[in-house]
Amino acid sequence: MTTNICLVGIGKIAIDQHVPAIKGCNDWALAATVSRSGTVEGVPAFKDFDQLLTDRSDIPVISLCLPPVPRFEYAAKAIAAGRHVMLEKPPGATLAEIHELERMAQDAGVTLFATWHSRAAKAVQPAKEWLSDKTITKAHINWKEDVHKWHPGQDWVFEPGGMGVFDPGINALSIITEILPFEMRLQKAQLTYPANRDTPIAAEMAWSGNVTGDFDWRQTGPQSWDITVETTAGTLDVKEGGTRLFLDGDEQDTGNLGEYPHLYKQMKSLVESGTSDVDLRPMVHVSDAFTLGKRVSTDPFDF
Numbered sequence: 001m002t003t004n005i006c007l008v009g010i011g012k013i014a015i016d017q018h019v020p021a022i023k024g025c026n027d028w029a030l031a032a033t034v035s036r037s038g039t040v041e042g043v044p045a046f047k048d049f050d051q052l053l054t055d056r057s058d059i060p061v062i063s064l065c066l067p068p069v070p071r072f073e074y075a076a077k078a079i080a081a082g083r084h085v086m087l088e089k090p091p092g093a094t095l096a097e098i099h100e101l102e103r104m105a106q107d108a109g110v111t112l113f114a115t116w117h118s119r120a121a122k123a124v125q126p127a128k129e130w131l132s133d134k135t136i137t138k139a140h141i142n143w144k145e146d147v148h149k150w151h152p153g154q155d156w157v158f159e160p161g162g163m164g165v166f167d168p169g170i171n172a173l174s175i176i177t178e179i180l181p182f183e184m185r186l187q188k189a190q191l192t193y194p195a196n197r198d199t200p201i202a203a204e205m206a207w208s209g210n211v212t213g214d215f216d217w218r219q220t221g222p223q224s225w226d227i228t229v230e231t232t233a234g235t236l237d238v239k240e241g242g243t244r245l246f247l248d249g250d251e252q253d254t255g256n257l258g259e260y261p262h263l264y265k266q267m268k269s270l271v272e273s274g275t276s277d278v279d280l281r282p283m284v285h286v287s288d289a290f291t292l293g294k295r296v297s298t299d300p301f302d303f
């Protein structure tokens with residue numbers, strides 16, 4: 001059965017991923033959008049979210065593609081109006097916001113899905129299975145990309161709540177918290193802030209379990225979205241944002257639906273089973289970096 005869904009925040013990720021994923025399956029019908037400026041051709045467009053909630057009682061599911069700071073207000077309104085809610089990553093600006101949304105969703109009897117698209121990348125579940133019975137000696141995240149290329153002009157990433165380099169870095173944290181068979185605890189962090197900005201452009205992290213991570217938004221040339229896990233039985237590499245798996249250097253066959261189609265399948269089954277999925281561990285590590293991390297300053301940054 002096809003279910004009506006509304007996309008809110010018609011920006012980069014909505015156009016690149018959400019619209020094709022929704023249109024590419026029979027589970028969902030894109031019944032409306034809400035955005036101050038963005039639209040999707042052929043789909044009824046609202047500028048005002050309250051209006052959408054009032055006028056379109058035929059839409060039971062809302063997918064929020066806004067940046068994290070404005071997202072809470074939209075999610076709270078949607079839940080209060082009895083709608084199921086899907087959140088882009090990171091699920092909000094603070095942990096307390098998401099705890100509140102979880103309580104609200106439970107009381108209202110609706111589904112709340114805090115998505116982590118990188119966990120749906122095709123190498124992630126095979127990596128988790130392979131690591132499940134291994135003895136891990138060391139793990140390292142190498143997450144380095146060019147902010148000019150991936151966030152052109154998106155000043156919100158450098159504003160409070162935008163999380164800076166953790167906006168992409170949280171994808172690595174979503175993968176590593178999924179694949180490691182133990183919980184890690186942040187022990188040390190150094191965050192590098194441009195002198196004119198409120199969020200870090202780079203971070204170095206060290207966790208319990210001999211897990212380390214380097215995150216940097218100043219990478220030119222080849223981009224790196226890789227995690228290496230050393231075990232007593234060999235080395236596992238998850239490369240290119242979770243899309244390629246290597247065991248001792250040999251690439252393994254993997255395959256699945258694709259990240260966003262997979263997330264929308266998951267949402268469908270959560271709604272049908274009347275359950276929620278909210279795993280905040282990736283965001284806990286970001287939050288811990290902000291509380292524990294040493295702050296250093298670097299050159300001003302402008303797009």
Ligand code: NAP
Nearest residue numbers: 009010011012013035036037038065066067070088089090
């Ligand atoms: P974006 O294009 O800058 O913003 C998405 C849309 O949100 C905008 O087009 C805007 O639509 C709306 N918006 C922005 N600020 C708002 C505000 N204060 N109040 C209400 N609406 C606001 O961002 P994005 O790259 O799509 O990222 C959105 C989310 O997706 C982020 O959490 C990001 O981490 C996640 N994500 C992004 C990518 C990527 O490659 N960019 C990949 C995966 C996940 P209107 O101005 O038309 O209302």
